[in-house]
Amino acid sequence: MNLQLELALSSNLDEGFDLNDRNEERQEENSRLMKRKRSFDETFEEIKSVQVPQTLSLLDHIDLCDEEDRVVGWPPINSWRKKICHHHQNRRGRNTIMNYVTVENGGRDGGERSGGRSNFTYVKVKMEGVGIARKVDLSRHHSYQTLIETLMAMFDNEKVQGYKLTYQDKEGDWLLAGDMPWETFINSVQRLKLLRNGH
Amino acid sequence: MAYSFPEEVLEYVFAFLSYDKDRNAVSLVCKSWYEIERCCRRRIFIGNCYAVSPQIVIRRFPEVRAVKIKGKPHFADFNLVPEGWGAYVYPWISAMARSYPWLEEIKLKRMVVTDESLELISKSFKNFKILVLSSCEGFTTDGLASIAANCRNLRELDLGESEVEDLSGHWLSHFPDNFTSLVSLNMSCLGSEVSFSALERLVLRCPNLRTLRLNRAVPVEKLPSLLRGAPKLVEFGTGAYSAEIQTDIFSNLVEAFSGCKQLKRLSGFWDAVPAYLPAMYCVCSRITSLNLSYATVQSPDLVELISQCPNLKCLWVLDHIEDAGLKVLSSYCKDLQELRVFPSDPYGAEPNVSLTEEGLVTVSAGCPKLQSVLYFCRQMSNAALITIARNRPNLIRFRLCIIDPQAPDYLTLDPLDTGFGAIVEHCKELRRLSLSGLLTDRVFEYIGTHAKKLEMLSIAFAGDSDLGLHHVLSGCESLRKLEIMDCPFGDKALLANAAKLETMRSLWMSSCSVSYGACKLLAQKMPKLNVEVIDERGHPDLRPETCPVEKLYIYRTVSGPRVDKPDFVWTMDEDAVLRLS
Numbered sequence: 142m143n144l145q146l147e148l149a150l151s152s153n154l155d156e157g158f159d160l161n162d163r164n165e166e167r168q169e170e171n172s173r174l175m176k177r178k179r180s181f182d183e184t185f186e187e188i189k190s191v192q193v194p195q196t197l198s199l200l201d202h203i204d205l206c207d208e209e210d211r212v213v214g215w216p217p218i219n220s221w222r223k224k225i226c227h228h229h230q231n232r233r234g235r236n237t238i239m240n241y242v243t244v245e246n247g248g249r250d251g252g253e254r255s256g257g258r259s260n261f262t263y264v265k266v267k268m269e270g271v272g273i274a275r276k277v278d279l280s281r282h283h284s285y286q287t288l289i290e291t292l293m294a295m296f297d298n299e300k301v302q303g304y305k306l307t308y309q310d311k312e313g314d315w316l317l318a319g320d321m322p323w324e325t326f327i328n329s330v331q332r333l334k335l336l337r338n339g340h
Numbered sequence: 341m342a343y344s345f346p347e348e349v350l351e352y353v354f355a356f357l358s359y360d361k362d363r364n365a366v367s368l369v370c371k372s373w374y375e376i377e378r379c380c381r382r383r384i385f386i387g388n389c390y391a392v393s394p395q396i397v398i399r400r401f402p403e404v405r406a407v408k409i410k411g412k413p414h415f416a417d418f419n420l421v422p423e424g425w426g427a428y429v430y431p432w433i434s435a436m437a438r439s440y441p442w443l444e445e446i447k448l449k450r451m452v453v454t455d456e457s458l459e460l461i462s463k464s465f466k467n468f469k470i471l472v473l474s475s476c477e478g479f480t481t482d483g484l485a486s487i488a489a490n491c492r493n494l495r496e497l498d499l500g501e502s503e504v505e506d507l508s509g510h511w512l513s514h515f516p517d518n519f520t521s522l523v524s525l526n527m528s529c530l531g532s533e534v535s536f537s538a539l540e541r542l543v544l545r546c547p548n549l550r551t552l553r554l555n556r557a558v559p560v561e562k563l564p565s566l567l568r569g570a571p572k573l574v575e576f577g578t579g580a581y582s583a584e585i586q587t588d589i590f591s592n593l594v595e596a597f598s599g600c601k602q603l604k605r606l607s608g609f610w611d612a613v614p615a616y617l618p619a620m621y622c623v624c625s626r627i628t629s630l631n632l633s634y635a636t637v638q639s640p641d642l643v644e645l646i647s648q649c650p651n652l653k654c655l656w657v658l659d660h661i662e663d664a665g666l667k668v669l670s671s672y673c674k675d676l677q678e679l680r681v682f683p684s685d686p687y688g689a690e691p692n693v694s695l696t697e698e699g700l701v702t703v704s705a706g707c708p709k710l711q712s713v714l715y716f717c718r719q720m721s722n723a724a725l726i727t728i729a730r731n732r733p734n735l736i737r738f739r740l741c742i743i744d745p746q747a748p749d750y751l752t753l754d755p756l757d758t759g760f761g762a763i764v765e766h767c768k769e770l771r772r773l774s775l776s777g778l779l780t781d782r783v784f785e786y787i788g789t790h791a792k793k794l795e796m797l798s799i800a801f802a803g804d805s806d807l808g809l810h811h812v813l814s815g816c817e818s819l820r821k822l823e824i825m826d827c828p829f830g831d832k833a834l835l836a837n838a839a840k841l842e843t844m845r846s847l848w849m850s851s852c853s854v855s856y857g858a859c860k861l862l863a864q865k866m867p868k869l870n871v872e873v874i875d876e877r878g879h880p881d882l883r884p885e886t887c888p889v890e891k892l893y894i895y896r897t898v899s900g901p902r903v904d905k906p907d908f909v910w911t912m913d914e915d916a917v918l919r920l921s
Contacts, residue, residue: 214418
């Protein structure tokens with residue numbers, strides 16, 4: 142597996158996650174990632190055996206209430222009904238929409254809801270060129286490393302190479318991810334975007 | 341020696357034929373029958389306004405009294421057809437204004453109607469009676485004012501779910517004081533308030549009023565006076581059905597409803613407050629149709645209402661009804677023919693209500709007359725679909741929307757091929773089908789094999805290859821309309837089944853893999869089709885021939901390429917001609 146997610150990093154970072162062309166590091170990287178992948182699969186397997194298998198459906202982790210991220214024409218409801226839906230959402234507030242149930246907690250329809258989870262750890266991730274946005278729970282990550290691995294699992298592995306990770310901070314500015322310590326990043330990130338290299 | 345009935349006798353006999361199919365058959369018998377029939381045909385239906393020109397219609401049928409015309413493709417309802425695409429009614433109105441002075445009825449669906457058109461209608465047809473504008477757009481309340489002011493014999497004004505620019509509520513006041521012929525008024529789509537006193541006076545002076553559907557802006561406290569003024573109402577649509585609970589409003593409402601002994605159909609109920617629902621209980625026993633699809637009332641209140649409607653034939657409701665509510669429906673409403681369950685929160689990632697496939701299964705088991713279904717839900721299984729198919733082989737329309745695209749059978753994770761296969765196999769009279777969920781080419785094989793009466797098919801995010809499309813085009817003998825979005829169907833199936841397209845009204849394909857080159861080829865092969873490429877990225881010539889087009893709309897026509905195309909639509913054969921010259 143070639144991991145060449147290029148991130149423009151400042152050199153004073155502790156975690157070497159410049160994944161460019163360094164064989165030894167890459168091998169190490171590979172094995173680490175393989176382990177991670179396995180644990181992800183294992184978790185999934187566990188759930189399968191415990192209850193009704195959950196699917197990582199196209200809409201898992203997706204919040205489609207933001208109009209720009211919706212697939213045009215789907216679901217097939219006309220503008221009159223859309224107006225009603227919007228109306229209801231505004232009344233309920235954003236919190237209920239963001240109350241996701243992750244795979245580890247039993248999937249979409251079964252298991253316990255993660256009621257204790259903070260609402261602010263989910264951020265939207267958009268990949269340039271992909272119509273549907275996804276959402277990722279930042280509280281499950283402790284480093285850029287794991288975040289990137291998750292993103293690779295979410296989007297097409299191969300595609301994610303050749304993209305760089307950017308984020309929008311509290312001031313609304315778009316910055317390159319990886320420049321600052323993880324903690325600082327977590328506290329200011331509002332949303333993520335994977336941009337093609339060369340932009 | 342030739343014996344024949346005098347023309348007048350034939351004409352008299354033909355007058356009993358109301359179905360177009362019968363009239364078309366009659367007109368093929370011989371030249372004289374063709375001539376007699378065409379002169380006495382009073383009603384025409386044009387399923388695609390671009391399939392024929394007004395001139396051709398008028399030339400053949402000189403004595404028409406009622407027209408029904410449809411414009412944009414169905415997927416326009418879901419924003420897939422860009423603004424400015426077409427379907428302008430003005431050329432039709434202007435041609436008919438000259439040739440059909442006795443026109444009484446105009447029914448339009450998904451067309452662009454301007455105030456100018458409305459004014460022309462109001463001034464050209466002295467005996468104009470019925471105007472139905474279903475999902476139309478392009479006009480304002482000024483256009484409605486012209487209709488109100490000039491159509492002295494108007495019986496029906498139905499604005500359907502049109503987009504009307506609301507300039508003022510005073511258009512209603514343009515109905516003259518001596519205007520009393522109104523039988524049906526549907527203004528439910530209007531945004532702003534109409535002049536209530538004008539509305540009240542109108543209702544009070546029209547003794548034959550049978551249908552009154554108000555808009556959201558009419559408050560609940562104003563309903564009693566309208567209901568009292570129209571005791572013969574058969575169909576009533578409320579406005580916003582909410583208010584602070586006040587006993588006198590409530591008791592007035594109860595009294596007013598109880599005066600309407602012929603009330604059969606109810607709709608409206610925006611922002612419905614449960615406390616006001618019991619006001620209707622006195623009419624429930626007669627109710628045959630209930631549209632609660634704008635009412636966000638919870639299941640227990642819905643159940644309370646529905647359980648009092650044993651004669652219910654048609655129910656439109658939000659998924660707040662939940663499986664539990666559908667269970668009650670299935671045990672109380674044995675006459676149910678049509679069920680539509682709409683999503684209250686289609687864009688939320690999580691189900692907000694407990695509505696699953698179970699609800700539909702229960703209704704299919706308990707309601708023996710169920711023939712028409714539209715159901716939005718978040719999970720489905722092959723087992724459920726098979727059960728539904730076995731329970732209800734009399735289904736005519738089955739439209740299932742599993743909100744998550746490509747959602748598999750949630751129990752087995754298999755595609756839903758066998759489930760939908762069972763539907764088409766058991767429901768031999770199925771005319772309309774909408775698919776959803778994870779589907780492979782297999783489901784199309786089942787459809788092509790079994791769905792012989794299928795007329796309309798809607799597909800999204802389904803199939804693996806051209807084989808899927810080929811099964812449908814080669815197998816579905818009765819297919820008239822096919823609409824496809826986001827499927828991996830390309831050139832092969834389309835080109836191999838080119839002739840089929842001439843037997844259909846139309847084919848829509850968006851976000852598929854049909855290349856520009858194939859579109860051109862198809863147009864060359866089939867001169868009686870308009871092959872329209874809709875592409876907002878600019879002229880298809882700017883991209884390679886193999887590049888897939890954004891959207892494709894193919895329809896048969898006897899009028900050639902249309903002349904009112906916007907700059908993002910290209911008709912393929914026109915292009916070919918331009919290049920040769």
